[in-house]
Amino acid sequence: MQNTECTFVCEQYTDYKENALSSETKLKVEKHLSLCATCSDIFQELNEVINNLHHFPKVTTSPDFTNNLMSRVDDLKHETTWHKIYKSTYTRVAGYAVAAGFLVALGLNIWLDPVSTINPQKVQGFAGDQNAPSPTIESLVVGADSASGGVGDTLQLQNNTIKATNQSMHLVSDSK
Amino acid sequence: MSEKITPTDEQLIAQFQGGNDTAFVELVDRYKDRLVNFVYRFLHDMTDAEDLVQETFLKVYKNKHAYREIAKFSTWIYTIAGNLARSELRKRKRRKTYTMSELSFDDNEFTPVDTGKDTEGIVFNTYAGQEIMKAIKQLAEPFKTIIILRDIQELSYEDISTILDIPMGTVKSRVNRARLKLQETLRYLKE
Numbered sequence: 001m002q003n004t005e006c007t008f009v010c011e012q013y014t015d016y017k018e019n020a021l022s023s024e025t026k027l028k029v030e031k032h033l034s035l036c037a038t039c040s041d042i043f044q045e046l047n048e049v050i051n052n053l054h055h056f057p058k059v060t061t062s063p064d065f066t067n068n069l070m071s072r073v074d075d076l077k078h079e080t081t082w083h084k085i086y087k088s089t090y091t092r093v094a095g096y097a098v099a100a101g102f103l104v105a106l107g108l109n110i111w112l113d114p115v116s117t118i119n120p121q122k123v124q125g126f127a128g129d130q131n132a133p134s135p136t137i138e139s140l141v142v143g144a145d146s147a148s149g150g151v152g153d154t155l156q157l158q159n160n161t162i163k164a165t166n167q168s169m170h171l172v173s174d175s176k
Numbered sequence: 177m178s179e180k181i182t183p184t185d186e187q188l189i190a191q192f193q194g195g196n197d198t199a200f201v202e203l204v205d206r207y208k209d210r211l212v213n214f215v216y217r218f219l220h221d222m223t224d225a226e227d228l229v230q231e232t233f234l235k236v237y238k239n240k241h242a243y244r245e246i247a248k249f250s251t252w253i254y255t256i257a258g259n260l261a262r263s264e265l266r267k268r269k270r271r272k273t274y275t276m277s278e279l280s281f282d283d284n285e286f287t288p289v290d291t292g293k294d295t296e297g298i299v300f301n302t303y304a305g306q307e308i309m310k311a312i313k314q315l316a317e318p319f320k321t322i323i324i325l326r327d328i329q330e331l332s333y334e335d336i337s338t339i340l341d342i343p344m345g346t347v348k349s350r351v352n353r354a355r356l357k358l359q360e361t362l363r364y365l366k367e
Contacts, residue, residue, distance in 0.1 A: 014352040045359045052308055053327035053358075059216050061208045061226055069204060069230050073197075073237055 005032060009039050013046055185249035193240050200240075204233055207253055210329065214254065215261045217312065217324045228264060232257040251338040254331070258321070258339060311361040319354035326351050 009032045015021045016029050033040045183191070183199075185206065191199035211232060216225040235256050236243075243252055312320060325336045326347075333351075337344045 010356060011349075011352060014348060014355065042356075042359060045363060046355055049355060049358050049362060050327055053323070054330065056308065056328050057305065058209065058213050059222065059225070061212050061229070065208055065226060065230075066201065066204055069233055070201070072230065072234060073200075076234065076237065 006036060006039050009033065009036070010042055013043060016043075017047075017050075186245055189240070189243055189249050190245070193243070200237060203236070203249070207250075208233075211253065211257050214324060214329055215257055217320070217328065218261045218265060220313075224264070228260050229257065231260055235260075247338055248335065250331075251335050254325075254335070254339045307362060308358075311358050314361060315354060315357055319350060319357060322347065322350045323354040323358065327355070 009029050012021060012025060012029050016026065021029065033043060183202075185203065188199040188203050188206075192203065208229060211229045212222075212225050215228050216222065219225050219228065232253065236253060243249065312323060315323065321340065322336065325331045325339065326333075331339075333344050333347050336347045340347070
Protein backbone atom coordinates (compact mmCIF):
# COMPACT_ATOMS: atom_id res chain seq x y z
CA MET A 1 0.00 0.00 0.00
CA GLN A 2 1.31 3.38 -1.01
CA ASN A 3 -0.06 6.02 1.37
CA THR A 4 -2.67 6.65 4.00
CA GLU A 5 -5.41 6.95 1.39
CA CYS A 6 -4.44 3.55 -0.02
CA THR A 7 -4.51 2.14 3.53
CA PHE A 8 -7.94 3.64 4.14
CA VAL A 9 -9.33 2.27 0.85
CA CYS A 10 -7.98 -1.23 1.51
CA GLU A 11 -9.56 -1.18 4.97
CA GLN A 12 -12.91 -0.59 3.28
CA TYR A 13 -12.63 -3.64 1.04
CA THR A 14 -14.96 -5.98 2.95
CA ASP A 15 -17.64 -3.34 3.46
CA TYR A 16 -17.29 -2.25 -0.16
CA LYS A 17 -17.73 -5.80 -1.43
CA GLU A 18 -20.73 -6.34 0.81
CA ASN A 19 -22.23 -3.00 -0.16
CA ALA A 20 -22.14 -1.78 3.42
CA LEU A 21 -20.47 1.59 2.80
CA SER A 22 -22.15 4.94 2.89
CA SER A 23 -22.64 6.38 -0.59
CA GLU A 24 -20.07 9.07 0.16
CA THR A 25 -17.37 6.57 1.20
CA LYS A 26 -18.25 4.27 -1.67
CA LEU A 27 -17.69 7.12 -4.15
CA LYS A 28 -14.40 7.96 -2.50
CA VAL A 29 -13.23 4.34 -2.76
CA GLU A 30 -14.29 4.01 -6.39
CA LYS A 31 -12.58 7.26 -7.32
CA HIS A 32 -9.37 6.08 -5.67
CA LEU A 33 -9.54 2.68 -7.40
CA SER A 34 -9.88 4.35 -10.77
CA LEU A 35 -6.69 6.31 -10.16
CA CYS A 36 -4.55 3.82 -8.16
CA ALA A 37 -3.47 0.72 -10.06
CA THR A 38 -1.92 -0.83 -6.93
CA CYS A 39 -5.15 -0.70 -4.92
CA SER A 40 -7.12 -1.81 -7.93
CA ASP A 41 -4.84 -4.87 -8.20
CA ILE A 42 -5.20 -5.56 -4.48
CA PHE A 43 -9.01 -5.48 -4.75
CA GLN A 44 -8.84 -7.84 -7.71
CA GLU A 45 -6.56 -10.23 -5.79
CA LEU A 46 -8.79 -10.08 -2.73
CA ASN A 47 -11.75 -11.09 -4.91
CA GLU A 48 -9.76 -14.09 -6.12
CA VAL A 49 -8.70 -15.05 -2.58
CA ILE A 50 -12.29 -15.00 -1.35
CA ASN A 51 -13.50 -16.90 -4.37
CA ASN A 52 -10.86 -19.56 -3.71
CA LEU A 53 -11.81 -19.78 -0.05
CA HIS A 54 -15.51 -20.13 -0.84
CA HIS A 55 -14.68 -23.03 -3.12
CA PHE A 56 -12.09 -24.47 -0.81
CA PRO A 57 -12.19 -28.27 -0.91
CA LYS A 58 -14.31 -29.68 1.86
CA VAL A 59 -13.45 -32.66 3.99
CA THR A 60 -16.16 -35.11 4.90
CA THR A 61 -16.58 -37.45 7.85
CA SER A 62 -16.08 -41.18 7.39
CA PRO A 63 -19.19 -43.22 6.45
CA ASP A 64 -19.32 -44.90 9.87
CA PHE A 65 -19.11 -41.61 11.78
CA THR A 66 -22.76 -41.54 12.88
CA ASN A 67 -22.81 -45.26 13.80
CA ASN A 68 -19.65 -44.87 15.91
CA LEU A 69 -21.10 -41.82 17.60
CA MET A 70 -24.40 -43.53 18.38
CA SER A 71 -22.63 -46.54 19.89
CA ARG A 72 -20.76 -44.10 22.15
CA VAL A 73 -24.10 -42.52 23.02
CA ASP A 74 -25.41 -46.01 23.93
CA ASP A 75 -22.38 -46.49 26.20
CA LEU A 76 -23.26 -43.20 27.84
CA LYS A 77 -26.82 -44.32 28.46
CA HIS A 78 -25.68 -47.55 30.11
CA GLU A 79 -23.06 -45.90 32.24
CA THR A 80 -23.58 -46.89 35.89
CA THR A 81 -23.92 -44.37 38.67
CA TRP A 82 -20.60 -45.50 40.15
CA HIS A 83 -18.89 -44.98 36.80
CA LYS A 84 -20.35 -41.48 36.62
CA ILE A 85 -19.10 -40.74 40.13
CA TYR A 86 -15.67 -42.15 39.25
CA LYS A 87 -15.50 -40.04 36.12
CA SER A 88 -16.96 -36.87 37.58
CA THR A 89 -14.91 -33.78 38.12
CA TYR A 90 -16.17 -33.50 41.68
CA THR A 91 -14.73 -36.91 42.49
CA ARG A 92 -11.40 -35.91 41.08
CA VAL A 93 -11.48 -32.64 43.01
CA ALA A 94 -12.35 -34.56 46.20
CA GLY A 95 -9.40 -36.89 45.53
CA TYR A 96 -7.07 -33.94 45.14
CA ALA A 97 -8.47 -32.39 48.33
CA VAL A 98 -7.82 -35.58 50.33
CA ALA A 99 -4.28 -35.78 48.93
CA ALA A 100 -3.71 -32.11 49.77
CA GLY A 101 -5.08 -32.65 53.29
CA PHE A 102 -2.71 -35.56 53.82
CA LEU A 103 0.25 -33.45 52.68
CA VAL A 104 -0.80 -30.59 54.97
CA ALA A 105 -1.12 -33.00 57.92
CA LEU A 106 2.31 -34.42 57.17
CA GLY A 107 3.72 -30.90 56.89
CA LEU A 108 2.20 -29.92 60.23
CA ASN A 109 3.61 -33.03 61.85
CA ILE A 110 7.09 -32.19 60.59
CA TRP A 111 6.70 -28.59 61.70
CA LEU A 112 5.49 -29.45 65.21
CA ASP A 113 7.87 -32.36 65.86
CA PRO A 114 10.67 -32.15 63.33
CA VAL A 115 13.20 -34.43 65.16
CA SER A 116 11.11 -37.55 65.60
CA THR A 117 9.46 -37.16 62.23
CA ILE A 118 12.53 -36.50 60.14
CA ASN A 119 15.23 -38.44 62.11
CA PRO A 120 13.63 -40.96 64.47
CA GLN A 121 17.00 -42.64 65.26
CA LYS A 122 18.04 -39.65 67.34
CA VAL A 123 15.22 -40.22 69.77
CA GLN A 124 16.12 -42.43 72.78
CA GLY A 125 14.02 -45.47 73.25
CA PHE A 126 12.64 -45.41 69.78
CA ALA A 127 11.43 -48.91 69.04
CA GLY A 128 12.79 -49.01 65.53
CA ASP A 129 16.28 -47.94 66.53
CA GLN A 130 18.16 -50.95 65.12
CA ASN A 131 21.67 -49.51 65.60
CA ALA A 132 21.33 -48.75 69.27
CA PRO A 133 23.51 -51.05 71.55
CA SER A 134 21.63 -53.80 73.41
CA PRO A 135 21.35 -53.08 77.13
CA THR A 136 23.51 -55.25 79.46
CA ILE A 137 22.46 -56.56 82.92
CA GLU A 138 25.14 -54.35 84.52
CA SER A 139 23.85 -51.32 82.83
CA LEU A 140 20.35 -52.16 83.93
CA VAL A 141 21.52 -52.76 87.55
CA VAL A 142 23.56 -49.58 87.56
CA GLY A 143 20.66 -47.79 86.06
CA ALA A 144 18.31 -49.27 88.62
CA ASP A 145 20.71 -48.64 91.52
CA SER A 146 20.89 -45.04 90.63
CA ALA A 147 17.19 -44.88 91.29
CA SER A 148 15.84 -45.09 94.81
CA GLY A 149 15.68 -48.61 96.25
CA GLY A 150 17.52 -50.32 93.44
CA VAL A 151 17.85 -53.92 92.32
CA GLY A 152 20.89 -54.54 94.59
CA ASP A 153 18.76 -53.95 97.73
CA THR A 154 16.06 -56.16 96.36
CA LEU A 155 18.55 -58.99 95.77
CA GLN A 156 19.90 -58.58 99.33
CA LEU A 157 16.37 -58.71 100.70
CA GLN A 158 15.64 -61.84 98.69
CA ASN A 159 18.82 -63.52 100.15
CA ASN A 160 17.71 -62.65 103.69
CA THR A 161 14.24 -64.07 103.05
CA ILE A 162 15.77 -67.33 101.76
CA LYS A 163 17.99 -67.52 104.89
CA ALA A 164 14.97 -66.84 107.12
CA THR A 165 12.97 -69.54 105.36
CA ASN A 166 15.80 -72.04 105.81
CA GLN A 167 15.98 -71.24 109.54
CA SER A 168 12.21 -71.69 109.84
CA MET A 169 12.49 -75.08 108.17
CA HIS A 170 15.25 -76.10 110.70
CA LEU A 171 13.00 -75.03 113.58
CA VAL A 172 10.10 -77.08 112.25
CA SER A 173 12.28 -80.20 111.85
CA ASP A 174 13.73 -79.77 115.38
CA SER A 175 10.27 -79.58 116.93
CA LYS A 176 9.35 -82.86 115.17
CA MET B 177 -49.93 -33.17 -2.20
CA SER B 178 -48.64 -31.90 1.12
CA GLU B 179 -45.09 -30.60 1.16
CA LYS B 180 -42.81 -31.98 3.87
CA ILE B 181 -41.59 -29.13 6.03
CA THR B 182 -37.99 -29.45 7.13
CA PRO B 183 -37.70 -28.65 10.84
CA THR B 184 -35.26 -25.96 11.89
CA ASP B 185 -32.24 -26.77 14.05
CA GLU B 186 -33.97 -25.14 16.99
CA GLN B 187 -37.08 -27.28 16.51
CA LEU B 188 -34.89 -30.40 16.35
CA ILE B 189 -33.01 -29.59 19.55
CA ALA B 190 -36.35 -28.91 21.25
CA GLN B 191 -37.58 -32.36 20.14
CA PHE B 192 -34.33 -33.89 21.34
CA GLN B 193 -34.70 -32.16 24.70
CA GLY B 194 -38.15 -33.75 24.83
CA GLY B 195 -36.57 -37.20 24.55
CA ASN B 196 -36.60 -37.79 20.78
CA ASP B 197 -33.19 -39.26 19.90
CA THR B 198 -34.02 -39.31 16.18
CA ALA B 199 -33.89 -35.52 16.26
CA PHE B 200 -30.36 -35.80 17.66
CA VAL B 201 -29.33 -38.06 14.76
CA GLU B 202 -30.78 -35.52 12.34
CA LEU B 203 -28.71 -32.76 13.95
CA VAL B 204 -25.61 -34.97 13.71
CA ASP B 205 -26.22 -35.47 10.01
CA ARG B 206 -26.67 -31.75 9.48
CA TYR B 207 -23.57 -30.66 11.33
CA LYS B 208 -20.97 -33.45 11.20
CA ASP B 209 -19.36 -32.33 7.93
CA ARG B 210 -19.52 -28.62 8.70
CA LEU B 211 -17.89 -29.17 12.09
CA VAL B 212 -15.23 -31.54 10.82
CA ASN B 213 -14.32 -28.93 8.17
CA PHE B 214 -14.08 -26.32 10.88
CA VAL B 215 -11.86 -28.23 13.31
CA TYR B 216 -9.77 -29.87 10.58
CA ARG B 217 -8.39 -26.42 9.64
CA PHE B 218 -6.91 -26.21 13.13
CA LEU B 219 -5.84 -29.78 13.81
CA HIS B 220 -4.73 -30.77 10.29
CA ASP B 221 -5.45 -34.39 11.09
CA MET B 222 -8.60 -36.07 9.92
CA THR B 223 -8.72 -38.71 12.69
CA ASP B 224 -8.24 -36.09 15.41
CA ALA B 225 -10.82 -33.86 13.76
CA GLU B 226 -13.40 -36.65 13.68
CA ASP B 227 -12.68 -37.56 17.31
CA LEU B 228 -13.13 -33.97 18.35
CA VAL B 229 -16.41 -33.64 16.47
CA GLN B 230 -17.63 -36.82 18.16
CA GLU B 231 -16.71 -35.29 21.51
CA THR B 232 -18.66 -32.19 20.51
CA PHE B 233 -21.80 -34.22 19.79
CA LEU B 234 -21.38 -36.20 23.01
CA LYS B 235 -21.25 -32.92 24.91
CA VAL B 236 -24.42 -31.82 23.14
CA TYR B 237 -26.04 -35.13 24.09
CA LYS B 238 -25.01 -34.96 27.72
CA ASN B 239 -25.81 -31.28 28.14
CA LYS B 240 -28.86 -30.99 25.92
CA HIS B 241 -30.76 -29.11 28.59
CA ALA B 242 -28.03 -26.47 28.81
CA TYR B 243 -29.17 -25.14 25.43
CA ARG B 244 -31.67 -22.33 25.65
CA GLU B 245 -33.28 -20.83 22.61
CA ILE B 246 -31.67 -17.45 23.13
CA ALA B 247 -28.95 -18.29 20.62
CA LYS B 248 -29.02 -20.23 17.40
CA PHE B 249 -28.20 -23.91 17.70
CA SER B 250 -25.40 -23.47 15.12
CA THR B 251 -23.59 -20.87 17.22
CA TRP B 252 -23.93 -23.07 20.31
CA ILE B 253 -22.44 -26.13 18.64
CA TYR B 254 -19.68 -24.14 16.92
CA THR B 255 -18.78 -22.62 20.28
CA ILE B 256 -18.49 -26.10 21.84
CA ALA B 257 -16.39 -27.39 18.92
CA GLY B 258 -14.20 -24.26 18.94
CA ASN B 259 -13.55 -24.55 22.66
CA LEU B 260 -12.64 -28.22 22.32
CA ALA B 261 -10.32 -27.43 19.39
CA ARG B 262 -8.58 -24.69 21.37
CA SER B 263 -8.20 -27.01 24.33
CA GLU B 264 -6.75 -29.72 22.07
CA LEU B 265 -4.25 -27.24 20.62
CA ARG B 266 -3.19 -26.22 24.12
CA LYS B 267 -2.68 -29.90 25.02
CA ARG B 268 -0.60 -30.39 21.90
CA LYS B 269 1.54 -27.39 22.74
CA ARG B 270 2.14 -28.82 26.21
CA ARG B 271 3.12 -32.14 24.70
CA LYS B 272 5.48 -30.22 22.40
CA THR B 273 4.22 -32.02 19.37
CA TYR B 274 2.71 -28.90 17.99
CA THR B 275 5.88 -26.92 17.54
CA MET B 276 7.49 -27.46 14.19
CA SER B 277 4.69 -29.21 12.36
CA GLU B 278 2.26 -26.40 13.07
CA LEU B 279 4.59 -23.46 12.79
CA SER B 280 6.78 -24.47 9.89
CA PHE B 281 5.66 -24.86 6.38
CA ASP B 282 7.49 -27.81 4.89
CA ASP B 283 5.90 -29.68 2.08
CA ASN B 284 5.58 -32.82 4.19
CA GLU B 285 2.56 -31.30 5.84
CA PHE B 286 0.70 -31.45 2.60
CA THR B 287 0.94 -35.14 2.15
CA PRO B 288 -2.57 -35.94 0.97
CA VAL B 289 -5.01 -36.74 3.73
CA ASP B 290 -6.57 -40.20 3.45
CA THR B 291 -8.20 -39.80 0.06
CA GLY B 292 -10.60 -42.60 0.84
CA LYS B 293 -12.18 -40.32 3.39
CA ASP B 294 -12.20 -37.02 1.59
CA THR B 295 -11.42 -35.22 -1.59
CA GLU B 296 -9.07 -32.68 -0.10
CA GLY B 297 -6.05 -34.90 -0.60
CA ILE B 298 -6.54 -34.69 -4.33
CA VAL B 299 -6.85 -30.93 -4.29
CA PHE B 300 -3.87 -30.59 -1.94
CA ASN B 301 -1.78 -32.02 -4.72
CA THR B 302 -2.48 -28.92 -6.73
CA TYR B 303 -0.08 -26.13 -6.09
CA ALA B 304 -2.71 -23.44 -5.45
CA GLY B 305 -4.53 -25.60 -2.88
CA GLN B 306 -1.30 -26.16 -1.00
CA GLU B 307 -0.37 -22.51 -1.07
CA ILE B 308 -3.76 -21.35 0.19
CA MET B 309 -3.61 -23.84 3.04
CA LYS B 310 -0.08 -22.68 3.88
CA ALA B 311 -1.20 -19.05 3.85
CA ILE B 312 -4.11 -19.81 6.21
CA LYS B 313 -1.82 -21.67 8.59
CA GLN B 314 0.55 -18.75 8.57
CA LEU B 315 -2.14 -16.43 9.96
CA ALA B 316 -2.20 -15.63 13.67
CA GLU B 317 -4.85 -17.62 15.56
CA PRO B 318 -7.59 -14.95 15.77
CA PHE B 319 -7.30 -14.19 12.04
CA LYS B 320 -7.19 -17.86 11.14
CA THR B 321 -10.35 -18.63 13.13
CA ILE B 322 -12.18 -15.70 11.65
CA ILE B 323 -11.24 -16.46 8.04
CA ILE B 324 -12.27 -20.11 8.47
CA LEU B 325 -15.60 -19.17 9.99
CA ARG B 326 -16.36 -16.42 7.49
CA ASP B 327 -14.87 -17.46 4.16
CA ILE B 328 -14.77 -21.27 4.40
CA GLN B 329 -17.71 -21.99 6.70
CA GLU B 330 -19.52 -18.92 5.37
CA LEU B 331 -21.14 -18.02 8.69
CA SER B 332 -22.73 -14.63 9.22
CA TYR B 333 -20.93 -11.85 11.08
CA GLU B 334 -23.58 -12.08 13.77
CA ASP B 335 -22.97 -15.80 14.31
CA ILE B 336 -19.20 -15.32 14.38
CA SER B 337 -19.62 -12.50 16.87
CA THR B 338 -21.62 -14.84 19.16
CA ILE B 339 -19.29 -17.82 18.73
CA LEU B 340 -16.13 -15.83 19.44
CA ASP B 341 -17.80 -13.50 21.93
CA ILE B 342 -16.41 -10.38 20.32
CA PRO B 343 -18.25 -7.32 18.97
CA MET B 344 -19.44 -7.39 15.39
CA GLY B 345 -17.23 -4.42 14.49
CA THR B 346 -14.17 -6.37 15.65
CA VAL B 347 -15.29 -9.37 13.58
CA LYS B 348 -15.57 -7.23 10.46
CA SER B 349 -12.23 -5.51 10.90
CA ARG B 350 -10.49 -8.84 11.61
CA VAL B 351 -12.05 -10.41 8.53
CA ASN B 352 -10.75 -7.55 6.41
CA ARG B 353 -7.27 -7.71 7.93
CA ALA B 354 -7.13 -11.49 7.56
CA ARG B 355 -8.13 -11.23 3.91
CA LEU B 356 -5.45 -8.59 3.27
CA LYS B 357 -2.83 -10.78 4.95
CA LEU B 358 -3.83 -13.74 2.80
CA GLN B 359 -3.74 -11.61 -0.33
CA GLU B 360 -0.23 -10.39 0.57
CA THR B 361 1.01 -13.91 1.24
CA LEU B 362 -0.50 -15.32 -1.93
CA ARG B 363 0.56 -12.43 -4.16
CA TYR B 364 3.89 -14.02 -5.10
CA LEU B 365 1.96 -16.84 -6.77
CA LYS B 366 1.01 -14.41 -9.50
CA GLU B 367 4.50 -12.99 -9.94
